Every structure is written in C-alpha cells, then in structure tokens.
Amino acid sequence: MIKNFLRKYGYYMVAIALIFAVGITAGTSGKKTQTSLVIDQTEQTNTSPVEMMCPLSSAEVIKWYSDTELFYNSTLKQWESHRAVDLASSVSNDVYAVLDGTVTDCSYSYEDGYCVTLSHGDGLFTTYCSLTNTDNIKKGQRVKRGQKIGEASTSASNESGEGAHLHFAIKLNGAFVDPSNYLTFGNK
Ligand SMILES: [Zn+2]
Structure with missing residues (x-):
C-alpha cells in the first residue's frame, strides 16, 4: 500500500x-x-561623527536649507539663500544641544538675534539663532546632548516675520551643510 x-x-x-x-x-x-x-x-x-537629537521638541521646518535656490524673505522683502533650517514648535520653545559640545560663541546681532555656537569636534559646529537670550550660556562652557541652551523667539530681526522660531545651522570643516543630512524633521 x-x-x-x-x-x-x-x-x-x-x-x-x-x-x-x-x-x-x-x-x-x-x-x-x-x-x-x-x-x-x-x-x-x-x-560618522554624529547622532544628533532635534534641537526643538516636535519641530516643524518653516524654512528649509538652500545654498542655490533662493527663498523669498517676507521680513526683508528680498530673495536670498538660507544656509540653515528654521524650526518652530507648537509644543515648546526650549532649544536643546543636539550633541555634547563646547560653547565657542555666544553673541547678539540685530539681524540674527541671540546666537549660540557649539563645537562638537572633528570640524563639526552647530549654531542656534533667534534665541530669547544667552544669559545662561558662557563661552567655553561644556554642554551635554539634550541640555537646554535657550528658547526660540523672534530676536532675529531679519526673520522676525516667521514668528518665534529657531534658526539652526550646521558647519562642517568651515562650510555650511544641510541639517536634514543629520536630522529627520516632523514634516519630512
Ligand atoms: Zn533662518
């Protein structure tokens, strides 16, 4: 069978x-x-040198990075490139260090408002502009990834028409690079 x-x-x-x-x-x-x-x-x-965290909670990009394409700046009423991303959040304006680093610059200018620049080693720098103030940050100070370094505001007068936001730039070996190479944002 x-x-x-x-x-x-x-x-x-x-x-x-x-x-x-x-x-x-x-x-x-x-x-x-x-x-x-x-x-x-x-x-x-x-x-790769980094695993950055987002400098704002629930960040939305309100202006993307561009070194070739021109964006219309509604505050200055002119076309310009934008070597940074502008981020806004409806959750919190707290701004965080994206990586461990050292404060290399702490400044104010009428155009960019209050700015903090951090060095992360290997030629990598991050800059945070349009902050409320830089009262709690000192040049030479060490900061930890995720440490609050300021609050997003309208202090950058050349972008004040955008409302409270963070102007966030990354430089690698002296040249601006697109932050979206390092971070994924909510609306991307
Ligand atoms: Zn900007």
Whole structure:
C-alpha cells in the first residue's frame, strides 16, 4: 500500500521537498543580505561623527536649507539663500544641544538675534539663532546632548516675520551643510 503510494507519488514528494529546500535557502540568503545591510548601516553610524537629537521638541521646518535656490524673505522683502533650517514648535520653545559640545560663541546681532555656537569636534559646529537670550550660556562652557541652551523667539530681526522660531545651522570643516543630512524633521 505504502510502496504503491510512494511509487505513484514519490516523484512529486521529492519535487515538493526540493522546492521547499530551494525556498528555505533563498529565504536564508535573503535574510543574510538584510543582516549584513544592517551591520553596514551600524558601521556607518559609528564612523560618522554624529547622532544628533532635534534641537526643538516636535519641530516643524518653516524654512528649509538652500545654498542655490533662493527663498523669498517676507521680513526683508528680498530673495536670498538660507544656509540653515528654521524650526518652530507648537509644543515648546526650549532649544536643546543636539550633541555634547563646547560653547565657542555666544553673541547678539540685530539681524540674527541671540546666537549660540557649539563645537562638537572633528570640524563639526552647530549654531542656534533667534534665541530669547544667552544669559545662561558662557563661552567655553561644556554642554551635554539634550541640555537646554535657550528658547526660540523672534530676536532675529531679519526673520522676525516667521514668528518665534529657531534658526539652526550646521558647519562642517568651515562650510555650511544641510541639517536634514543629520536630522529627520516632523514634516519630512
Ligand atoms: Zn533662518
């Protein structure tokens, strides 16, 4: 009975077994590829200098970075590039250091308002402008990632038409870079 069954269906059973085997092999090798991809990403993250946190909670970008395309500045009524992102939050205006760093500059200008610049090593700097004030920040001070360094406001008169916001810039080896290379924002 079984012999007959095997004689009749054996070929099909072997074929099915083979299909399963191929399927499992393909599945495993697929998984292997995925795993190695994940490892590659981790290695990249480790070698890249940063894992920044967002400088504002629930930040929305109200003006993107641009070094070529011109944006209309409704406050100054002129077209200009914008080597930073302007961030606003409906949750909190608290501004946080995106990484551990050292305060290298603490300044006020009519155009940019109150600004703080942090150095993070390896030629990486972050600048936070349009702050309420810089009273609690001193040049040379060490700050921790996530430490509050100020509050977003309208102190940058060249962007005051945007309302309370943070003008956030990143410089790498002396050149401005697009912050969205380092951070993912709520509306992207
Ligand atoms: Zn801006």
